[in-house]
Amino acid sequence: MEINLGDFHFLRPLWLLLLPFGALLPWLWRRSRDVQRRLRSNIAEHLLPHLLITPQDQQRLRPVHLVCALLMLGAIATAGPTWEQDRPPFLENRAPLIIAIDLSPSMDANDVPPSRLEAAKHKLHDLIQRRAGARNALIAYAGSAHLVLPPTDHPALLDSFIQALSTDLIGKPGKAVGPVIEQAKRLLAAEKTPGTLLLITDGADTTQLDSLDQSLSDGALQVLILAVGSEDGGIIHDANGQPRTDSDGRPALGSFDQAALKQLASALDAPLGSLTLNDDDLDWVEMHAQQHFQSASDEQRELHWKDAGYWLCWPLLLIAFFAVRKGWSLNWMAGLLLALGLGFGPAPAEANALTDAFFTRDQQGRWAFEHEHYPQAAALFVDPYWKGIAAYNAADFDLALASFARLDTAQAYFYLGNIHVRRFKFDEAIAAYTRALKLQPQFPEATANLALAIALQKDTESAEQNTPEVKPDEIKMDKAPGKGQSKTVQTEQATSDELWLQNLSTSPAKFLKQKFSLQDQAGGKP
Template sequence: MEIILSNVHFLRPAWLLMLLPGLALPWLWRRSQAQQRRLRGIIAPHLLPFLLVTPEDRHRWRPVHLCAAVLVVGALAAAGPTWEQDRPAFVQNRAPLIIAVDLSPSMDASDVSPTRLEAAKHTLQQLVNRRSGARTALIAYAGSAHLVLPATDDPALLDTFVQALSTDLIQRPGKNVGAVIEQAKRLLAVENTPGTLLLMTDGADAGALDSLKQSLEGSALQVLVMAVGSASGGIIRDANGQPRTDSNGRPALGTFDAAALKALAHATDAPLGSLTLSGDDLDWIEGHVRQHFQAASAEQQALQWKDAGYWLCGPLLLIAFFSIRRGWSVNWSAVLVLGLGFALTPAPAQANGWADAFFTRDQQGRWAFEHQHFPAAAALFVDPYWKGIAAYNAADFDLALATFAQLDTPQAYFYLGNIYVRRFTFDQAIAAYQRALQLQPQFPEASANLALALALQQDTDSAERNTPEVKPDAIQFDKQPGKGQSKPLLTPQASSDERWLQNLTTSPANFLRQKFRLQDQATPKDTP
C-alpha cells in the first residue's frame, strides 16, 4: 500500500479535539500525585528533599496511561485518516444506462447482416450480459417513443424484451428523438443519479434537431449516438427474409443518412460511434457511461476518499488486552447497557413483552419486512398499506385484497390490479389500473400493467371465440363401480412474480404492440 504524504488528511477533523484530553491526562495525573508540591507550603523547601522517602515504583504504566492511549488512538481513528481516492469497482455497474432503439422500417435493411435491427439486438444482448447487475432501461421509438422496460438489473428480463423488438410494433412513422429524450429524463428523475442515453439508429429527422439542445439543458443526461448501417445502404427485408417492395414494385432500400447522424450528435453534444460487432463498440459505450457517472455524480464526489481509520482498530484491541491486569478494575455498565439493547431487539417471527413495551406494532412489522419475514410482517402491521404490501409479498392475496380494498390511493389500486390479473379477472384488473391512473396520471408501472391486462383479455376472448363447439358422441367410463378412488386436481397458485409471468398466455411482442397502439391513440400526433 503506497501512501502519498501530500494526500494525507482527515475526513472528520473535529474528532482530533479528543487528542487534547488524551495528551493532558498523564500530565494531570502526575501533577496530582506529586507529594513535593503538596508539602511545599508546609515544610521548608530546603528541608523537603531530605525528609521525603519516595518508594520505588516498579509499574511504569498505569491505567491513566492506557486510558490516554485509547483516547489518542481512538481520536485518530474516528477522525478518518485517508490518503487514497475511493474508486469502487461497482461504479460502472451502478451507472444507469437508457437504451433507445430505432424501430423505423429502414432498420430492416440488410447492409448489416442479417439486418440492422438484428445486429443491434445482438450487440444489446452482449451489452446487457456484460453489465450484469447494472440498472438498464429500454425505449423503442420511431415517430413516437415508448417505454419498453423501466430501469432494471435483471439481464434475463431485458433480453426477453430486446428480442421482442421489431419494426412493426410502432405504426407512427418518423424518428422522434425529442420524445426519447423526454422519456429518458423522466426515467433519470426516478433514478436520481446521472445517467446515459444510448441512441441506436440509422438516421434522424433533420427538421426536429434544433430543439434537442434546449431539451438537454440543465439535465444530468449524457447522450451517445451509435450509427447502425453502412453508407451503401441495403434492401429492406421482411421477417421471412424476403425483400420488401415500394409502390412501384421495386425492392425497398433502407437509407443510411450519415449527415443527419452527425447533425444529431452535434445537436445533442454527443459522441458518435458505429456498430462494429467486434466488441470495440461495447468498450466505447461502457467507457463513456463510466466517465460520465464519475464526473457528474455527487455521490461519487462524497465517496472519493477511502477511510483508513479502521486500521487503528488493531492497536486499540492490543491496548485493551494489556488493560486486563491484576488490581485494575473494569466498569461493566457499558456492557450491561449493550446486553439490555440486545434483549430489547424484537424477534422476527413473533412479538414479545419487551418488543411491545419499546416498539410499536408497525415498527416490529417493518423490522420483519426488511428481514423478509413477510407472513410475520403482515400479522404485525397495523398500517393498512404496509399490511397489504407484506401480505402481497407473502402470497397471501386474500388478505392483501381485503386490505388494499380499504384504501383509495393509486398504489393500492395498482396492487389490486395485480391481484386481479393473477386471478385472471381482467375486467376488475383493468378498472383498478384505470382508477390508479386517474389518481396519479404519471404512473408508468400502472400504464404498462394496464396494457398487459388489455392484451391478456384480448387473447383470452380470442381463444374463447375460436374454440370449436364439438359435442362428444358418447361418454364411456371404464372404471367399475366400487373400484378406484377419485381425487380433485389442484393447480398450485403462483407464489412469485417469476412463476406468474411464466404462466402468461401472451407474448412480449403482442404485449408491446398492444401497449404502443394504446399510447399512440391517447397521444396527439403533434405531441412528442
C-alpha cells in the same frame, strides 16, 4: 504503501473534539489526588509539607494513562483518517445501457438481409447475451418514443420483447430522437448512475437537430449511433412480408441516410458506427459505454474516500489487553448499567446469543439477504420493507403482502401490485400501481407494470366473455363409471419474474402495440 499527505484529512472531524478531553484526563487525575491542594485553604501553606506524609508512587503507568490512550486513539479512529480515494463497489459493474431502436417503415428495407430491423434484432440478441449481469433498458421509437422495458438484468426477458418488435407497432410516422433522449434521461435519473443511449436507426429527422443541442448538457448520458443499412437502400416490406408500393404502384425503396446520421452525430457529439457482420460493432458499443461510465463515475469520486481508521483497532486492542492487570481498577458503573439495560431487552424468537450480542435483527437479516437466504432473512428482518422484500424473493407472498401493507411508499405499493398480478387480482394491482405513481410520478417500472396489468385485465375479461357456456346436462362421460383414471398434473411454478412473464396469455407484440397506441392518444405521456 505510499501516502500523499496533501490528501490527508478526516471523514468525521467532529470526533477529534475528544482529543483535548483525553489529554486532560491524567492532569485531572493528578489534581484529584493532590492532598496539599485540598488542605491549602485550611492549613498554612508553609506547614503542609511538614504535616503530610506523601508516599512515593513507584508506578509511573496508571489506568488513567491507558484510558487516555484509548480515548485519544479511539477518537482518531472514529474520526476516519483517510488519504486514499476509494472506488465504490458498484463502479465495478458494467455500464448501464439504454437501447433505442427505430421502428419507422424504412427499417423494413431488405438491403441488409432479411431486413434492417431483423438484422438489428439479431445483433441486439448477441449484445444482451454478452452483457449478462449488466442492466439494459429498451425504447422503441418512430414519430414518438415509448419505453418498452425499464433497466433490467434479465437477458431472456429483454430478448423476448426485442424479438416482438415490428414497424407496425407505432402508428405515428417520423424519427423523433428528442423524446428518446428525454426518456433515457429520466431512466438514468431514476438509476442515479451515468449510462449510454444506443440509437439503432437508418436515418434522422434533420429538422429537429437544433432542439437537441442542450439535451446532453449534464454529461451523465452518452449517445452512440449504430447505423443500419446500405447507401443504395432496399425494398420495404409490410408486416405480412409483401413489398410496399409508392403512389405510382412501384416497390417502395428505403435509403440509408448517411448524411442525416452524420448531422445527428455532430449535433449530439455522438460517435457514429455501423452494423457489421462480425462482432466489431458490439466491441465498439461496449468500449464506448464502459469508457463513458468510468470517466463519468471518476468525476464523482471526490466524495468516496477509503476510511483508514480501522488500522488503529490493533493498537487499541493491545492497549486494552495491557489494561487488564491485577490491582488496577476503574469506575465502570456507567458501562455496567448500560450492559444491564441492554440485557433486559425482549428476547427474539430465534436467538443466537453470540450473534444477537453484536448484531441487530435487521443486520442479521441483511447478511442473510445478501447471501440469498431469503426465507431466513424474512424471518429475521424487523423493518417491514426489508421483511417484505425478503419474503417476496422467497415467494412467501402472504408475508410480503402483510409487510408491504403496513407501508405508504411508492416501492411498497409497487410490490403490492406485483403480488396482486401474480394472483390475477388485476383491480387491486391497478389500484396499487396507480397509488405508487401518485407518490412517485417518475417510476418507470410501475408505469410499465400498470400498462401490463390493464392489458391482462382486458384479455381476461375478453376470454371470459368468449368462453362457450356448457350446461350440466350436456356433459357426457366417455367411459363407464369406475373405469376412468385421475392423474395429477405437475406444473412448474414460475420462480422468477422472467418465467412468470413468459406464462402470460398476452403476447409481447400485442401488448406493446396496445400500449404504444394508448400513449400516443394521451399525447405521449406514459
